[in-house]
Amino acid sequence: MAINYKVLGQSNPAGTSEADLYTVPASTQAIVSTLTITNTGGSNADARVWVRVGGASTSTTNAILYDVPLAAKSVAAFTLGITLAATDIVTVRQSSGGNLNFQLFGSEIS
DSSP states (O other): OOEEEEEEEEEOOOTTOOEEEEEOOTTOEEEEEEEEEEEOSSSOEEEEEEEEGGGOOOOGGGEEEEEEEEOTTEEEEEEEEEEEOTTOEEEEEEOTTOOEEEEEEEEEEO
């Protein structure tokens, strides 16, 4: 069993579109340690983050952050300890007018 500590994903989703931040590869498990969200824009924005088991659709039932406000020029860090299986997906979205950057850190176990 190999454990790789790494940046799992980075994304700056366009507009209010959902963007897949990280998909667990086949034959792999992952442990998400930290999620950071940085608002580099000049206005407030809201963030949404989902964990989609096996690629399920986004919904309020699989949201881990939902319309969390971030002030302009601010950063928020979340220590998570979430375990993911192969094909699970972390998806992100920002509110209109936002300029949010999402970064996911953790380990892959293969």
